[in-house]
Amino acid sequence: QKEVEQNSGPLSVPEGAIASLNCTYSDRGSQSFFWYRQYSGKSPELIMSIYSNGDKEDGRFTAQLNKASQYVSLLIRDSQPSDSATYLCAVRPGGYNKLIFGAGTRLAVHP
């Protein structure tokens, strides 16, 4: 059973701080990794994808991938109250054309 694990949170950070969200996955052959944001009562929306080891930056978001440790993370700089949401980590296992989602980490950014 291929798994994606996330801390459910809530992760509470003050406005302006860096939020760090973490995810581990079980399938060593996985090649594609994604972060989705899901506001309460809404559907998931893709915010970052990463395919290679290292960092990928997009605005205030940085995704980090370490395939040797089977670990992917998302950093949100200068966190805003509007970033308060559940962040879902998704992985495409090797040899499969589908995504496996983690249970998500709830982030709360307080003023």
Added chain:
Amino acid sequence: EAGVAQSPRYKIIEKRQSVAFWCNPISGHATLYWYQQILGQGPKLLIQFQNNGVVDDSQLPKDRFSAERLKGVDSTLKIQPAKLEDSAVYLCASSLADSADTQYFGPGTRLTVL
């Protein structure tokens, strides 16, 4: 560009009743996915279509769930009979090609089974 459309948005039924959900993907998207998202959990793939063929239905409870995608465009997901544990949000997503990497989600249907 119109997004993924789903209906109804909300549905309340009693256990043992049947229910059907409809999804219309983004125009031109060959791949369509149905997910079940139980409160506090991530989306779980139920079935994946490539055009009008089933690619993966390994987690679809086939004794009560069925889905079809006639003509390779819109799709329906049916539950018959429903159980209490089927209470969840049913999400439809679509993607352009045969890669699952960029999926666009519809607004979902929230099902409550009493």
